[in-house]
Amino acid sequence: MAIYIDGITGPIRGKIGNIIGSTWKGMPYLKLRPERRKPAGAKEMANRNKFAMSQSWLKPIKAFVRCGFKGYSDRVEGFTAAKSYLLKNAFEGQGSSMVINPALMKISIGNLPLPGDITAAKLTPSQLQVSWDTSDFSGNRFDQVMLLAYDIETGRAVFNTTGQFRNVGADTLHIEPASPERTYHIYVAFVAADRSRQSDSVYLGTISF
Secondary structure (H helix, E strand, O other), X not given: OEEEOOOOOOOEEEEEOOEEEXXXXXXXXXXXXXXXXXXXXXXXXXHHHHHHHXXXXXXXXXXXXHHHOOOOOOOOOHHHHHHHHHHHHOEEOOHHHOEEOHHHOOOOOOEOOOOOOOEEEXXXXXXXXXXXXXXXXXXXXXXXXXXXXXXXOOOEEEEEOOOOEHHHOEEEEEOOOOOOOOEEEEEEEEEOOOOOOEEOOEEEEEEEO
């Protein structure tokens, strides 16, 4: 990606294909990126694999993390911010043994207060229930819960980013049961009534459906 420094007529900084824009002693210039002659080393291959794993892990929940990472920073939000967080915080192991630990990943980041005592349970063979304490109203009573149930192995995600209000104290997700049962990782967060901010997410473990 290249950046227009002073609009379309100004100098370019960054890469467009195999063209690189830069400056030297204050003078802007363009040059061709040299052809690669040396094969990628083990460290580079590991980084490529890490990026590919991150992309694959986040793709089924792209719509969710767009909400959960809204306003993450002045320059980055949404899917790109979620990928950055995952790369920095959710990987364990090295090389070929490297894996993503779902418990270390957040699918929402923000400063909206969370209610206490958030729990998840299988209410029926096809219904997940998440409940929380309604006695602490440090947020707005009309904040809404964001629910995600994620079967990482198959890439199936069931979610709702505009669930029940904070003052209701519970919400449900319908999850079609499978045979054999599938394992879903459960995440919960809250979004402000005016959509101006959201909370950090909470990982509640796994439930099978």
